[in-house]
Amino acid sequence: MKKILVAVVLIFLVVFSGTAFAAYPTKPVNMIVAYAAGGSTDILARITAKYLEAELKQPFVVVNKPGAGGSVGFTSIAKANPDGYTIGLINLSGVIVNPIVQPDVVRYRITDFVGIANVVTDPxxxxxxxxxxxxxxxxxxxxxxxxxxxxxxxxxxxxxxxxxxxxxxxxxxxxxxxxxxxxxxxxxxxxxxxxxxxxxxxxxxxxxxxxxxxxxxxxxxxDTKRSAELPDVPTFSELGYPTVMQGTASRGFAAPKDIPAEALDILVEAMKKIVATPEYQSELKNLNMPIDFIPGEEFTTLLIEQDKLWSDLWKTSPWIKK
Known part of the structure; x- marks a missing residue:
């Protein structure tokens, strides 16, 4: 009888725990943008927030925290309470390069983030x-x-x-x-x-x-090829500068590394659904933002790989000087 009672209690706890978290989110989620309002990063965040609200039935509140080349906002994401109620939009390579070139100033490292999804790659x-x-x-x-x-x-x-x-x-x-x-x-x-x-x-x-x-x-x-949006504009590559590619930006969403796995999974799945909708695709197309969807773990892996690439390059041949 005692064994049966223990088993029932354990089952109850598992079911109750799973059901409780399945309700995530139960309150508004802050979405930090590391740049000023009105720019394309901010616009992408606000569009995505609108669709996340519709999908997850809670407000996603965009909070602009510009400063120090994005480091102010990126730090706010990385150091936020990892409860699933603070996420943010990050820009590669800025989020990666800042702590590499200013390690004594920037208070986060790329390992402080976990990827939700990359959404756009923009030349x-x-x-x-x-x-x-x-x-x-x-x-x-x-x-x-x-x-x-x-x-x-x-x-x-x-x-x-x-x-x-x-x-x-x-x-x-x-x-x-x-x-x-x-x-x-x-x-x-x-x-x-x-x-x-x-x-x-x-x-x-x-x-x-x-x-x-x-x-x-x-x-x-x-870019190596002309933009579909601006086909009459030549590329640096065709003009004799094939290594000028660093300004091309990937933009995606990330959370503090210790976010509950259940919350992360819900956010990743929500982004998958959103990016697949014709309405979201149309809004980004109208803004000339080419969708480049990279989900969850793949995006986290990309961040780590890019961090190693830029770190190794900085150690062997610093590309800029103050």
């Missing part, structure tokens, strides 16, 4: 204002060589992908530009159109519609 691009005398990448090189250090170009943080792309371009072209920090593509575009800087280094999704409308002029895309 980098250089653009100028439509009235700029610079019309081609060759024009930019000529002007930069004639005026070393005079031409200013945006970036989102020391060691971020766009900054690395700028650094690699300067190295390969043998020119000196003046990189200027902006906390996101929205303030960078405003600065360009306001005449405060000469060039912006951003991603295709952030400027494609403005380029099509003639509000910006694109110089080159960081």
């Amino acid at each position: 980098g691009i250089f653009c100028v204002s439509p009235d700029s005398p610079i019309k081609t990448l060759e024009d930019l090189v000529k002007e930069a060589k004639a005026n070393p250090g005079k031409l200013s170009i945006s970036h989102e943080g020391f060691g971020a992908g766009d900054h690395l792309g700028v650094a690699e371009f300067m190295k390969q072209a043998g020119v000196e530009l003046n990189p200027v920090l902006y906390e996101g593509d929205a303030p960078a575009k405003a600065a360009l159109l306001g005449g405060h800087i000469d060039v912006i280094a951003v991603n295709v999704s952030e400027v494609a519609e403005m380029v099509k409308a003639g509000q910006l002029h694109a110089l080159a895309v960081q």
Whole structure:
């Protein structure tokens, strides 16, 4: 009788525990974005939050925490209470590179995260204002060589992908530009159109519609093939700079590493369903964001692999200097 009673209690506990957590989430979930409101990363987060709310029946609240090239927001995700109620949108390579190049300043490591899903991979691009005398990448090189250090170009943080792309371009072209920090593509575009800087280094999704409308002029895309959204814009590769690829950004969702496995599984499955819907695909297509879905464990593995790649490169040949 005693054995039967113990068995019943154990079964009850297992069933009750599973049922209790199956209700996740039972309250609003914070979704941290490490860049300013209005930029493409923020827009992607807000669209995804809307679909997660519909799928999981709880609010997903976007919280913008820009600063230090994304490190402020990334740290907030990594160091959050790992209860499943704080997740965030992370950008490769920024989330990986920041702790590598500033290990004494940045308070997180890539192993502090677990992947939920990568959603978008977005090529980098250089653009100028439509009235700029610079019309081609060759024009930019000529002007930069004639005026070393005079031409200013945006970036989102020391060691971020766009900054690395700028650094690699300067190295390969043998020119000196003046990189200027902006906390996101929205303030960078405003600065360009306001005449405060000469060039912006951003991603295709952030400027494609403005380029099509003639509000910006694109110089080159960081990819091996031309963008489907901007087929008339040449690639850095075809213009003789095949190694300028660092500005291409993957964007995905992650959580603190110790999030309960049940919560993580629910989030991963929700993302799988969302990305498969025609409505979500259509919204991202309208924003020129190419979907590149990498779920859960695969995304975590990608983060670890990329971290090793960049760490090894930094040890053997640091690619940028303060």
